[in-house]
Amino acid sequence: MKLILTVFLFIFNLTLSAQSNQFAGDYTRSLSAEGKHIIEYKLTLNQDGTFEFHYYTKLQGGSPPEVNKYGKGKWSVKDNMITFSANKKEDIDDKYTLDFNKSTARFVTKNPRDKSDKVVKTKLQFLESEIFWMKRIDIFKV
Template sequence: MAFLIFAFAKMGNAQTSAFTTDDVSGVYKKGGKTINVNIVPKTSVITWSLTLSPNGRFEYHNFRQLKGQKEEHWWARGNWKLKGKIVLFTTTEDDINHQFTIDLNNTKARFFKKSPRSKSPKIQPTYIQFFESDYSLTKNLKLPKTDE
């Protein structure tokens, strides 16, 4: 009987502590060149980058270079916190300046990683997907982890 109680307690504990800060921290990137061919080929470059530091700080960068237009950069920085599988972002007034202009308060993203218990040979990339944000360019943005 004691063994059964211990087994259920252990299972319940494993489910509540999904991931650690070390699992989530790292560099997430997406983007590259896109080519639109109508009459004249047009090349654009769009990239997104998110760095989650183990100390709870983050830096977000979105770069866009559309054919025939000037480069555009959007930056954000602040703090991040992990609650289960959800990453919460906060930006304070001290984080905002002439370069870091994006406020990611009220932004949430979900962390996805293959379970260590999975025996499947299928490769499943680790990624983060934004699902709630006041900043429209991050809504539904999916960024794969690049430093694994």
């Protein structure tokens, strides 16, 4: 009986780690206008359920001309929906100022049953966020 229970728990843990492998990784998006303006989003979802985010802008004539903003915290998945959270005491400080609480993103990839030649880039599409400029942003898996 112990052997059966051990095997069951082992298979269950493999399934959980395989699902998080699908989502974990680096995501990025870069928008630019021929050397005038640059906006970059970089998000890393780690295997251990933590994330780091970096937002960079360089706007010609902007005040300030360059901005770096950072965020970090934890992420979890349920049905291709990723929920982000940040502990205000541990994850938010002088460097990491972005609060990702109440942020959700949809994981979008090509359906495995779709046998067409259509190319669908794997991405995260932010649906909700208290960071106003994060709503409806798509960032693509590298």
